[in-house]
Every structure is written in C-alpha cells, then in structure tokens.
Amino acid sequence: MAKPELSIGEVLQILQAEFTDVTISKIRFLEAEGLVTPARTASGYRKFSAGDVERLRYVLTAQRDQYLPLKVIKEHLGAIDRGLRPAAGGPPIAPSTPASGPAADDFGATGTDLRLTRAELCAAAGVSTTLLAELESHGLIVAEGKHYGGDAIVVAQVAAELATYGIEPRHLRPFRTAADREVGLIEQVTGPRRTDQTQQLAALTVRLHTALVRSRLPR
Amino acid sequence: MAKPELSIGEVLQILQAEFTDVTISKIRFLEAEGLVTPARTASGYRKFSAGDVERLRYVLTAQRDQYLPLKVIKEHLGAIDRGLRPAAGGPPIAPSTPASGPAADDFGATGTDLRLTRAELCAAAGVSTTLLAELESHGLIVAEGKHYGGDAIVVAQVAAELATYGIEPRHLRPFRTAADREVGLIEQVTGPRRTDQTQQLAALTVRLHTALVRSRLPR
DNA sequence: GCCGGACCTCAACCGCTGATCGAGGGTTGG
DNA sequence: CCAACCCTCGATCAGCGGTTGAGGTCCGGC
Numbered sequence: 001m002a003k004p005e006l007s008i009g010e011v012l013q014i015l016q017a018e019f020t021d022v023t024i025s026k027i028r029f030l031e032a033e034g035l036v037t038p039a040r041t042a043s044g045y046r047k048f049s050a051g052d053v054e055r056l057r058y059v060l061t062a063q064r065d066q067y068l069p070l071k072v073i074k075e076h077l078g079a080i081d082r083g084l085r086p087a088a089g090g091p092p093i094a095p096s097t098p099a100s101g102p103a104a105d106d107f108g109a110t111g112t113d114l115r116l117t118r119a120e121l122c123a124a125a126g127v128s129t130t131l132l133a134e135l136e137s138h139g140l141i142v143a144e145g146k147h148y149g150g151d152a153i154v155v156a157q158v159a160a161e162l163a164t165y166g167i168e169p170r171h172l173r174p175f176r177t178a179a180d181r182e183v184g185l186i187e188q189v190t191g192p193r194r195t196d197q198t199q200q201l202a203a204l205t206v207r208l209h210t211a212l213v214r215s216r217l218p219r
Numbered sequence: 220m221a222k223p224e225l226s227i228g229e230v231l232q233i234l235q236a237e238f239t240d241v242t243i244s245k246i247r248f249l250e251a252e253g254l255v256t257p258a259r260t261a262s263g264y265r266k267f268s269a270g271d272v273e274r275l276r277y278v279l280t281a282q283r284d285q286y287l288p289l290k291v292i293k294e295h296l297g298a299i300d301r302g303l304r305p306a307a308g309g310p311p312i313a314p315s316t317p318a319s320g321p322a323a324d325d326f327g328a329t330g331t332d333l334r335l336t337r338a339e340l341c342a343a344a345g346v347s348t349t350l351l352a353e354l355e356s357h358g359l360i361v362a363e364g365k366h367y368g369g370d371a372i373v374v375a376q377v378a379a380e381l382a383t384y385g386i387e388p389r390h391l392r393p394f395r396t397a398a399d400r401e402v403g404l405i406e407q408v409t410g411p412r413r414t415d416q417t418q419q420l421a422a423l424t425v426r427l428h429t430a431l432v433r434s435r436l437p438r
Numbered sequence: 439g440c441c442g443g444a445c446c447t448c449a450a451c452c453g454c455t456g457a458t459c460g461a462g463g464g465t466t467g468g
Numbered sequence: 469c470c471a472a473c474c475c476t477c478g479a480t481c482a483g484c485g486g487t488t489g490a491g492g493t494c495c496g497g498c
Contacts, residue, residue: 066286067287068286072286141434149434151430151431151433154427154430155427155431155434158423158426158427158430159427162423165408165416174401174404175401175428175431176431178397178401178431179428181393181397182393182394182432183432183436185386185390186436187437189385192437194438197384198436198437199436201381202433204377204381205381205432206428206429208378208381209394209397209398210425210429211370211374212359212394212395212397212398213398213401213421213425214370215360215361215374217402217405217421218406218411218412218413
C-alpha cells in the first residue's frame, strides 16, 4: 500500500479539523523544537507520514487538554519512542481524545472545508481501505463526489479504535440513524440551508446527547 | 480550638520545607491572582489560616506535578469551593484530568457525583419545575432516589434552550433512545460496571456521534 | 521613644515559552 | 511562464509567572 506523504499544507488542513489554532508556522515551530521530524524531498520540502501527523495530534492534544509544556510532551514522546508506556493520564497514543475543550461546542469554525481523496483520508486517519469501504457500505462515511470531508477522518479514526474493542462497523449503524434523525430535527427548525442557527442547534443537540449518554452510563 | 493564624513569614517557613522555590513575593503574587485570600489585621498584615496554607499547598502541588496554569488551578479551586468533587487521579488532594468547567466532554472526571434535589436542579439549570416534570415524563432526566446527577443540569439547560427554538421535550425522546442504545453497546463490551474502559468507550462513541452529525449537516 | 526587622503597596522590570511575521528566495504544476 | 506553495532565518511579540526596589508602616524589645 502506497503511503502518500503529505505536504505541510495538507497536514494543516487535516489538523485544523480538530485543532482550530494550528498554523503552518506552528507546525514548523514544533519541528524546530524537535517534536516531529518529517522527511524532506530533495528540494527541501517537508513530507509528513501518517505517523508524523499522529505525533502532531498527540502534541496538540496534550497541549490543549492537559496544558503540558512542550518540554514535557517531548519527554513523553521520547519515552514512547523508546517503547515505554507514557505516564498514566497522558493522551492515548492512538487518537481517542475525548474531544473536549472549548472546541467542543465549535461547530462553525472547525471543519475547514477539507476535501480529501480516498487515499488521503486513509493516510490521515491511519486506516485501511478495507475498513473505509466497510464504513461506506454502512453509510457511516459518505463521499461527496470523489472527496471526503474532515469529519470523515474522525469517524474513521474512532471506528478503527472501536474495532480494537470488538465493535465493528455494522454495530455502528444505529449511530448513523441517530445522527440522521438529529439533523432532520434541526432542519425542521432551520430549513435545509446551513446557517448560524444550524450550527448553534447542532452544538446544543450534541451537548444533549453527550449529557444523556453520560447520565446513563453505569455509576 | 485556638486557630493560630500565621504571618506570611511563618507560612513561608512551612511551605519551603516542601517547595523549595516558594518565596514571599510569590505568595503575595498568588493572592493578587485570587488564589488565596488570607484575612488581614487592622493594620493590613496578612493572616493565614490553616485552610489558606492548605490551599497554597494545593496550588504549588498542581503547578509542580501537573504543570497546570494558575488560571486552571483557580477554576479547580473554585469548583472545590462550590462543593463539587474534584477529579480523581492526582497526588494528595490534587485534581487532574482536563479542565472541568466549559471543557465538559471528559468522561472520567466531571462532577457526576453531584447529588441535587429537585429544587437545586431547577435552580442550577434555571428551568421551571414544569419543564423538569416534562423532561422526566419522557425519560430524559431520571432521578436516582430523591436526587439528580450533574448531567441532569446540562440536559435541563439544553432542553430549555431548545425550547426557545420550538423544540419540545417530546421531540427529544429519540435522543434518549439513542443514548440508551449507545450505552447498551458499551456495556456489551465492558460489562455492567463502570470502569476506565467504559469511560474510554463512551468518549469514543460520543466523538463518533458528533462527527457524524457534523458530517450530515447541510453544507 | 526609638531602633531593627518584618510587613505593607505599587509600579517597573524580567526571563522564558510559545509562538508569529516578513523579507528574500527556491519549487512545482498546470 | 506564472500562481500557489514551500523554504530559511532573524526579528518581534504577547502572556505568564513571577522579581525587584523604592517608599512607607507596624510591632516588639530595650
């Protein structure tokens, strides 16, 4: 399987879906600080592997959710590289951030209208094309034309992680149904165009959903 | 019970045993930042109670061991003051885990152990008892015995806000169903007890749900 | 009643972290 | 060939977490 290496701009697009405040210069800065070391083309362009993107995600998560200074994050990464399990409470090594933070309610600004090809999506999410196909067959990921949006990355990542618990794409169909119904309700109020109201409502319903799940979790 | 109130110099002595880098000016600075508020004598001298010293110890520990910014520590202290149980996982009495407050998607730590009466819940969420009753009749809020958990506040608040868009509790039943199914799926994997895994999985499924909703929202 | 040490306030300053900016210039793809 | 993208490197910056010092007050002992 060819591993499409991404340019810094593409990496930016991918990460901005999840971290609104990442910039090109920040990514370069993080390299200068030794937190990632992307490959280079002959002409000096950075080329990021899926692993590099993963690493950046780890850094940004640790910064945002645990307020760790870069120095400490770097140590953690070093420990991981040496094969040690990092300190407990650290962000999962695989992407399973409890998408928290002020960003949680942020339905507007996020999701730069990313347009990924199939291969880019697989690379960005670190999943096989097989899994992607399965997710599509259950309607969990839908292409618009030949491209996928930024949310597809999150869906794919989460699905991959759930798979490690034995939860397969087919078990996730109800999520699709629930999401469709939720969006349907919103559209009944705001009409079929995306507006500020659409986003506000979506933020609210998602908040509701989250609180309900939490309240029903075993004590 | 004599309450020996300490001068700033005495406090310094005490704390320096444990935190070598504490200074008088640092203690004063922490007061200026609102992290402690020692009493004052008539002439303006600071007088620290045992509780104040405890508080300082908490601040210094959180800084040293968890790298938390003062702003966040202050929030935690505020939460403790308001009677919320702080998170588990930190040293002595220290909290840990991502910030509470606005950053509310954390499944491990948030103030779920809250036990509110009906009246307290209505007051905290700013809703009428009528709305609460309606939410209960649709199973969106469920009391455990005579008390409600912290998530009920969120549910009530969101429901109230949705009502301003014309969305009424009865329209929200599907959310309850979806949440129940979601929790059911999680319990199939982890069993009926709450574990770390339960929380991780919940974080994942909620993330999935959010991404799905977003991806289906009108462009 | 006076002296020294502990304490007070307030404004200025400081060093570090975590970036951002811009000038000046090369690379790539249509 | 040109626009969009990428490169480096040095300057600059903003905020955090304090420190410093000037100028003055308070308190206990002699």
